[in-house]
Amino acid sequence: MGKGKAAANQQKKLPVLRSALKALLPAFLRNQWQAKWRRFKLEIPVGGVNFGDLRRSAPVCRVFGLDRGTPVDRHYIEQFLSNHATDVRGRVLEVGDDFYTKKYGGRRVTRSDILHVTGDNPKATIVADLTRSDDIPANAFDCVILTQTLQFIYDVKAAIRTLYRILKPGGVLLATVPGISQISRYDMDRWGEYWRFTTLSVRRLLTEVFPPENVKVNAHGNVTAAVAFLHGLAAEELSAAELAFNDPDYELLITVRAVKPLPNSEKGAGQ
Structure with missing residues (x-):
């Protein structure tokens, strides 16, 4: 039959x-x-x-859609940073390079630092491990941009404690983490890839260190965006409506804005 x-x-x-x-x-x-x-x-x-072109055991693209356009997760990351561009100011720390610091901070940035875990990045101004961070000064940064990094750190809790320590009072952490994603083979083979997150796990991790009222966590994505991302399709291959719809059961990307409180229990920057 x-x-x-x-x-x-x-x-x-x-x-x-x-x-x-x-x-x-x-x-x-x-x-x-x-x-x-x-x-x-x-x-x-x-x-x-009808699966059409997606009925295949290998993805359309193995590099997150980079060779086709903008990766779907990067669409959400850049939308998040654009919405909070005014937080990118003063002394800013970014991991790997300063691309987003320059793009969203512009003239508001007075000093830009680049963090890398090993000494083989010529752009790095600080070489340190976020879980063993004596080389990173405390109360130093007005903003830390941390996109798609925590999944590569086994001791996530230690890294979050460091992020809190190095922010100035009133300083802002702008972070993103993966919910639904393929493995990054490049990173897995070099320093490991350990985690995928949910809004619940992210909120719990952050509020163990930051005051709960100073932490805002959001999820982005839906089943269409997730399927496209897993196949390595680009954001340009989806419609604006397909990207904009958020389904809470399909957390493709999770964004975090966390503010270190001011002294004497004063509140940090507004949510």
């Missing part, structure tokens, strides 16, 4: 199943079942999904 006929037969059986359950179940259970049925009923019959 072909897939189409099998799907059609399955669809024909559904009314019979509903009638049987209606006759057998008590009223309160029947109402619960009907509510769930309305929520989860199949819009496309089993076997009726």
Whole structure:
């Protein structure tokens, strides 16, 4: 029997199943079942999904879509940083390079530092490990930009304590972490890739160090964006509406804005 006929037969059986359950179940259970049925009923019959070009075991692109355009996660990262561009000011620390410091801080930045964990980055002004950070000065930075970095650090809690320590009072951490993502093979083979996050885990980690009222966590993405990202498609290959819709069950990227409080229990910068 072909897939189409099998799907059609399955669809024909559904009314019979509903009638049987209606006759057998008590009223309160029947109402619960009907509510769930309305929520989860199949819009496309089993076997009726057309995967098209995505029906393949290998992704379209293994480098996050970089050779096709803007990676989907980078679309959300840059949108987040653009929305908080005024936080990028004074002395700013960024990991790896100062691309986002320059792009979003501009003339508001008085000093730019670049952090790298090893000494092989000629752009680095500070060579240090965020989990063992005596080489990073305390209360020094007005802003720390930390995009897609915490997943490579096994001792995440130590890194967050360091980030808090090195911020000036009133300073802002702008961080992003992956929720749904492929492995970065380059990083995995060099220093390891350990974590994927949820909004719940990120909030809990940050509020163990920062005051809860000074931490704002958001998720970005949906099933379409997630499938596209996992296949290595570019943001330019999705519509604006497909990128803008956020489904809380598909957290592709998680963004964090955390503010170190001012002394004497004064509140930090506004949320």
